Amino acid sequence: MGPIAGWQALVLAASVVGLSVAGRGSVTSLVAGGVLMIASLILQRFAVSAAFRPDRRSGVAVFLVLLKLLLVLAFIYLGFRTAVIGPLSFAVGATSLPMAIVFDVCYLEWSTRRSRALS
Numbered sequence: 001m002g003p004i005a006g007w008q009a010l011v012l013a014a015s016v017v018g019l020s021v022a023g024r025g026s027v028t029s030l031v032a033g034g035v036l037m038i039a040s041l042i043l044q045r046f047a048v049s050a051a052f053r054p055d056r057r058s059g060v061a062v063f064l065v066l067l068k069l070l071l072v073l074a075f076i077y078l079g080f081r082t083a084v085i086g087p088l089s090f091a092v093g094a095t096s097l098p099m100a101i102v103f104d105v106c107y108l109e110w111s112t113r114r115s116r117a118l119s
Helices: 002-022 027-051 058-081 087-094 096-118
Strands: none
Touching: 002 027, 002 087, 002 096, 027 058, 027 087, 027 096, 058 087, 087 096
Protein backbone atom coordinates (compact mmCIF):
# COMPACT_ATOMS: atom_id res chain seq x y z
CA MET A 1 0.00 0.00 0.00
CA GLY A 2 2.93 2.32 0.68
CA PRO A 3 4.12 3.09 -2.85
CA ILE A 4 0.61 3.58 -4.20
CA ALA A 5 -0.25 5.93 -1.33
CA GLY A 6 2.92 7.88 -2.07
CA TRP A 7 2.07 8.17 -5.75
CA GLN A 8 -1.45 9.23 -4.82
CA ALA A 9 -0.11 11.91 -2.50
CA LEU A 10 2.02 13.25 -5.38
CA VAL A 11 -0.96 13.22 -7.75
CA LEU A 12 -3.13 15.00 -5.16
CA ALA A 13 -0.41 17.57 -4.49
CA ALA A 14 -0.06 18.29 -8.21
CA SER A 15 -3.84 18.53 -8.49
CA VAL A 16 -4.02 20.97 -5.57
CA VAL A 17 -1.35 23.14 -7.22
CA GLY A 18 -3.23 23.01 -10.53
CA LEU A 19 -6.48 23.85 -8.79
CA SER A 20 -4.85 26.78 -7.02
CA VAL A 21 -3.35 28.11 -10.24
CA ALA A 22 -6.67 27.77 -12.06
CA GLY A 23 -8.50 29.44 -9.19
CA ARG A 24 -11.51 27.17 -9.57
CA GLY A 25 -12.83 24.20 -7.64
CA SER A 26 -12.54 23.13 -4.04
CA VAL A 27 -9.32 21.84 -2.51
CA THR A 28 -11.31 20.26 0.31
CA SER A 29 -13.45 18.27 -2.13
CA LEU A 30 -10.38 17.24 -4.11
CA VAL A 31 -8.64 15.89 -1.02
CA ALA A 32 -11.88 14.28 0.18
CA GLY A 33 -12.11 12.32 -3.08
CA GLY A 34 -8.55 11.08 -2.67
CA VAL A 35 -9.04 10.19 0.98
CA LEU A 36 -12.24 8.28 0.23
CA MET A 37 -10.56 6.20 -2.45
CA ILE A 38 -7.47 5.30 -0.42
CA ALA A 39 -9.59 4.57 2.69
CA SER A 40 -11.85 2.35 0.60
CA LEU A 41 -8.85 0.50 -0.80
CA ILE A 42 -7.31 0.02 2.64
CA LEU A 43 -10.58 -1.29 4.10
CA GLN A 44 -10.97 -3.66 1.17
CA ARG A 45 -7.41 -4.91 1.61
CA PHE A 46 -7.95 -5.59 5.31
CA ALA A 47 -11.29 -7.30 4.62
CA VAL A 48 -9.80 -9.63 2.02
CA SER A 49 -6.84 -10.33 4.29
CA ALA A 50 -9.17 -11.20 7.18
CA ALA A 51 -11.33 -13.42 4.97
CA PHE A 52 -8.42 -15.44 3.58
CA ARG A 53 -6.37 -15.86 6.74
CA PRO A 54 -5.82 -19.41 7.94
CA ASP A 55 -8.07 -18.73 10.95
CA ARG A 56 -10.78 -17.17 8.71
CA ARG A 57 -12.04 -14.09 10.46
CA SER A 58 -15.17 -13.74 8.36
CA GLY A 59 -16.96 -11.57 10.93
CA VAL A 60 -14.18 -8.99 10.77
CA ALA A 61 -14.22 -9.13 6.96
CA VAL A 62 -17.97 -8.53 6.85
CA PHE A 63 -17.65 -5.65 9.32
CA LEU A 64 -14.91 -4.02 7.23
CA VAL A 65 -16.91 -4.36 4.01
CA LEU A 66 -19.94 -2.80 5.73
CA LEU A 67 -17.74 0.00 7.07
CA LYS A 68 -16.46 0.63 3.56
CA LEU A 69 -20.02 0.76 2.25
CA LEU A 70 -21.03 3.13 5.04
CA LEU A 71 -18.10 5.42 4.23
CA VAL A 72 -19.04 5.56 0.55
CA LEU A 73 -22.72 6.18 1.36
CA ALA A 74 -21.77 8.98 3.76
CA PHE A 75 -19.80 10.73 1.03
CA ILE A 76 -22.64 10.24 -1.44
CA TYR A 77 -25.07 11.73 1.08
CA LEU A 78 -22.78 14.72 1.65
CA GLY A 79 -22.45 15.19 -2.09
CA PHE A 80 -26.15 15.06 -2.90
CA ARG A 81 -27.72 16.63 0.19
CA THR A 82 -25.27 19.39 1.04
CA ALA A 83 -22.97 21.80 -0.72
CA VAL A 84 -19.96 20.63 1.31
CA ILE A 85 -18.48 18.53 -1.50
CA GLY A 86 -17.95 19.98 -4.96
CA PRO A 87 -18.70 17.16 -7.41
CA LEU A 88 -16.07 17.91 -10.06
CA SER A 89 -13.27 18.52 -7.58
CA PHE A 90 -14.29 15.36 -5.73
CA ALA A 91 -14.20 13.38 -8.98
CA VAL A 92 -10.70 14.67 -9.75
CA GLY A 93 -9.58 13.62 -6.27
CA ALA A 94 -11.18 10.20 -6.69
CA THR A 95 -9.31 9.61 -9.95
CA SER A 96 -6.02 10.16 -8.13
CA LEU A 97 -6.00 6.53 -6.96
CA PRO A 98 -6.29 4.94 -10.43
CA MET A 99 -3.65 7.38 -11.66
CA ALA A 100 -1.38 6.42 -8.76
CA ILE A 101 -1.78 2.73 -9.59
CA VAL A 102 -0.86 3.37 -13.22
CA PHE A 103 2.15 5.47 -12.18
CA ASP A 104 3.30 2.73 -9.82
CA VAL A 105 3.05 0.06 -12.53
CA CYS A 106 4.89 2.27 -15.01
CA TYR A 107 7.63 2.98 -12.47
CA LEU A 108 8.02 -0.73 -11.67
CA GLU A 109 8.22 -1.55 -15.37
CA TRP A 110 10.81 1.18 -15.93
CA SER A 111 12.92 0.10 -12.96
CA THR A 112 12.76 -3.56 -14.05
CA ARG A 113 13.94 -2.68 -17.56
CA ARG A 114 16.67 -0.47 -16.14
CA SER A 115 17.97 -3.17 -13.80
CA ARG A 116 17.99 -5.71 -16.63
CA ALA A 117 19.92 -3.32 -18.83
CA LEU A 118 22.52 -2.72 -16.13
CA SER A 119 23.02 -6.44 -15.53
